[in-house]
Amino acid sequence: MSADLQDAPPRRSADTIFRLAVASCASVVLLLLGGMLVRTTWSAWPAFQHSGIGFLTGTTWNPNTGTFGALPYIYGTLVTSVVALILAVPVAVLIALYLSEIAPPAIGTYLGYVVDLLAAVPSVVYGLWGVFVLVPFLTTYVWQPLSNHLAFIPIFAQFASGRNFLTAGLILALMITPIISAICREVFRTVPNDEREAALAVGATRWEMIRLAVLPPSRSGIVAAIMLGFGRAVGETIAVAYLIGGFPHITAHLLQQGSTIAANIALQFNEAASQPLFKAALIGLGVVLFAITLIINVAARLIIRRGNSR
């Protein structure tokens, strides 16, 4: 790593200048983060002042009357992301386990690249495909049958549109699976081989070896992976904008339209162009979104740190 021989030769001004230069570049990261938070909050302040705590708790978002209650968007954001997690986490963890424990190394690496390709697909393409291919398919073969036969479960009752919370959650699941899987693979890689060999030596099957040697020490890492996937889902804008219906709505019937914070900002942005309070309100939505993702990301990174330092 960094050889500490810099203390040996006398410090020349070129070295000091260089150090200052690179330190400034590094500080840019912190300045950007802080600057983003401060500047956007400042721009959104008129809207926060106008609505008070109602900005977060109000359920009506009506730019025409100046009522800005973001709760439906917060609800939509959380619901779609939770749905995405429920679908993605088992799949991603199983994939990670397969790639790191079961698959022969050469195949494992290449399959890993293929799974990571899911992360390389731009959100626009997910949205485009989602709207023209996934929605019709799901509506005919999945959502309507579920709604007809399982209507006693509130989530599936009262189907309203193919663009709904569940469709958006499904595409989000596709998008976050590679992230969760990649982090889990990293986590599993740090499990010492001795543990695995000990389990196998006493006669464990591969699954038992995983359960005994790989999963227990990886618990916090998996939690961190889940949180990072959650953060990604919360922040996704375009794919959700295509698929959620764009209609603020708090309901347990997830086969109906809804909206999320990010999608709403994108969709209403044009309208807000000439209305300062509306613009401030949308920026305020952005601040709320930033706050949510900041908390999630910081917590997840702290968990990863604690896991690494053991």
Add this chain to the structure above:
Amino acid sequence: MTSLQARHRRDKTMIGLMIAALVVAIVPLVFILADVIIKGIGDLNLSFLTQPEPFVQMAPGGGFGAGIRGTIKMVGLGTAIAVPIGVFAAVYLAEYSGRRNTLATAVRFFADVMTGIPSIFVGIFVFTVVVLTTGSFSTYAGGIALGILMIPVIVRTSEEALLLVPAILRESAFALGIRKWRTIISVVLPAALPGITTGVLLAIARAAGETAPLLLTAFGSQLLVGYGSWGGPETSLTLEIFNNSRAFLPVQVARAWTGALVLIIGVLLLSLVARWAVARRWKPDR
């Protein structure tokens, strides 16, 4: 059935589930790629890549030339901003992080955090700082937004690349009396170049695929903006796909699919080249 048989059955079941999970993830990817290719290949030709959209949108012909140019300009600006800042920040993290360097620890931690910031939020920030103060949407703003998004990625991947340079190279240089800054520039950075390049290529691929921040900064436009003009609104490949796909005319939706094909080819090529560069030229010394 003996418990040994039961255990083996459980083992096979779980492994079967793992393979099923793999299939569940890969099948949609295959469908997406297949659909984009099938629906997009029809109109893919040179004029699609170079001509802007026709003024009368329902007319056939034309293409996403304006968007491709916009993407090139804005991703180029973003790269020009993010690579110097990101690589030098990574130099700081890798070469100057002593035992108690709180700045380095903080930067590393928050760079990681920043990789998770929603891209639309970066768009909002650049909107308030650039668009509101200059009074117009602009290519500049779009490029700056993409640059901000690229910085954390480049910082982290470059830092890893720098850390993988064997210590012996640095120590030999010091032993020869070469100054620290000179060592970094002439010895360490060139050695880390493959890894850094990979990180930069991946960041470019990500930036090229972004839509949300550009909605709020470059806004989009029907015009094929010249390479020399940066102060007005401009579209990107992603924005054109977005706008056309939500339009009503089939001819526009068809353009969107072709645009998506171009975008996917570009992004996948970049990702594959990036990974191949790692596998071939960069053998980590672990």
